Amino acid sequence: MRKQTSTLTTYGVAIVRAMALYQLDSKMLFKQAGLDFEAMKNPNARYPDTNLNHLVRLILERINDQAFGLTLAKFISPTTLHALGFSLLASETLLAALQRLQRYYRIVNDAVVINVEKDKTEYRVKLVFVNPVSPPEACLVDALVVLLVDISRRLLDAEFAPLSIDLERAKYDSEKPFFDYFRTAINYGAEQNMLVFDKNAIIKPLPTGNAELAYQNDKVVADYLARFDANRLSERVRTIFIERLVTGKFSEEQIAEQLNLSL
Known part of the structure; x- marks a missing residue:
């Protein structure tokens, strides 16, 4: 079954500015x-990804700009990422920031899972789609990859670049804007979207790190996600209940089984 995913409306603000x-x-x-423009006034609200992808296709x-993802990323600010944006900036190392993205990025968008994996002298940051058959539009993936590099440069230095970047998408007609921005090897048509980081660079303590500030913002993120998960479970129960009501065959045990829960 295709999972219904969503994105914070703050991302819509970045799209409008682009x-x-x-x-x-x-x-x-x-x-x-099919998106409510006024919903952007509530930074805690969310847009369904089905509609958001439709919006991007309309754009x-x-x-005539295949580099729209690069343009969009310029308008993504710390507040676009809710409290997570401030946690990232207060992280004590770049690795800690990437691990926060792994734990909490779904506050921004739950269609993509960010996995951080250690491999000898490197760290690999992989983007995994929750619905691989219908992934986000390529330019939205571009924007996320740009965001990861931008965060790295904010925390380390403006000249920082990953060791390499793998993109599932094919080459655009012109990749110059991306080469100019990333300043590293880009592999196209890859099996998975991935950034490779040098271990020594990302474990280096940062002078801007603030453990208390990061912790307080992590709590805000965790509280939001607890409410988000509770609401999503409630919606799933309602949907399953209606489906089974139509067939006339339902019980608490059957609903719990469909939700992978135990009574």
Whole structure:
């Protein structure tokens, strides 16, 4: 069964700002994509990814820019990531920041899981899609990869670059904007989207690290996710209940089994 995923409306704010560069009517396109434009006034609200991907496709149909993901990433700020953005900036090492993304990125978007794996002298950061048959639009993946590099440069230095980057997508007509930004080897048509980091670089203690500040923001993220998970479970129970009500065959045990829960 395809999992229904969603993204914070703060990401919509970044998209609107990027759209302004192309002089697009953001309100009209949001409406066409079935998204409530006013929902962005609530930074805790979420947009369904099905609609958000539709919005991105509508944008791409109207612009002649395969580097839209790179443009979009420029408008992603710490507040786009909710309290996680501040936790990342207060991390004591880049590795700690990447591990926070692994634990908490689903507060921003639960369609992608970020896995951090150690491999001898390297760390591999892999992007895993929750719904591999219908992954996010390629430009949204581009934006996430850019975000990971941007966070690394904010914490380390502006010249930092990963050892290499693997992208599942094919090459665009022009990759120059991406080469200019990443300044590292990019492998296209890869099996998985992945960034490879030098171990020594990302375990180095950062002068900007603040464990207390990071901890307090982690708590805000954890509280949000606890509410989010509870609401999602409630919605799943409601959906299953309605489906079984139609067939006339349901029991608490059957619903619990479908939810992978025990009574």
